[in-house]
Amino acid sequence: MTIHRHFEDLIFSGTSISSAEKKYLIEHLKACPECETLFNSWQAVCKQIQSVQVVKPSPNFVEKWNKDLDNRKLLARTMQARKMLLISSTGTVLALLITFGLTMVLASPAGLINGVINSINNLVVVINLLHMFSAAIINVIPPIIPFYYTLVFSSTFCLLTVLWIYSIWRISLQGVRTK
Numbered sequence: 439m440t441i442h443r444h445f446e447d448l449i450f451s452g453t454s455i456s457s458a459e460k461k462y463l464i465e466h467l468k469a470c471p472e473c474e475t476l477f478n479s480w481q482a483v484c485k486q487i488q489s490v491q492v493v494k495p496s497p498n499f500v501e502k503w504n505k506d507l508d509n510r511k512l513l514a515r516t517m518q519a520r521k522m523l524l525i526s527s528t529g530t531v532l533a534l535l536i537t538f539g540l541t542m543v544l545a546s547p548a549g550l551i552n553g554v555i556n557s558i559n560n561l562v563v564v565i566n567l568l569h570m571f572s573a574a575i576i577n578v579i580p581p582i583i584p585f586y587y588t589l590v591f592s593s594t595f596c597l598l599t600v601l602w603i604y605s606i607w608r609i610s611l612q613g614v615r616t617k
């Protein structure tokens with residue numbers, strides 16, 4: 439057993455053994471099938487390792503990767519901005535429809551016409567604002583925003599829009615009344 443151990447050490451030490459040791463090992467291998475099997479297996483493993491070529495990344499891999507990453511970030515940002523704008527726009531359009539409906543129900547014929555004109559004006563202004571807003575938001579928005587923040591942002595946006603439209607509506611209605 440201990441003698442095998444010595445030859446095992448010789449087998450695994452590879453090319454770093456002296457020629458005398460090598461000769462000694464070969465002599466032993468002829469007589470010992472156990473060590474011979476080990477030797478052959480180890481040689482096969484060494485061959486296998488040498489035959490595996492190291493796969494190197496292409497020279498501009500890192501550059502490409504970074505560019506891809508930038509593109510993906512931009513895409514994520516754009517998607518996020520679209521999602522937020524879609525929710526905000528839907529809220530705003532709903533608010534406008536409600537305002538319009540209230541105008542229809544509450545206003546006098548003169549007020550109704552005024553209300554319709556105001557609603558159309560407001561819609562144009564809101565669309566313009568949303569357009570400007572969307573261009574600005576894509577540049578500043580982080581790629582991933584938790585849904586909670588989207589909800590808070592959209593709600594605030596809708597609420598402000600509703601308040602804004604309501605105040606304009608009130609002012610326009612008062613203007614009609616004072617005439």
Ligand SMILES: [Zn+2]
Nearest residue numbers: 442445470473
């Ligand atoms: Zn042996």
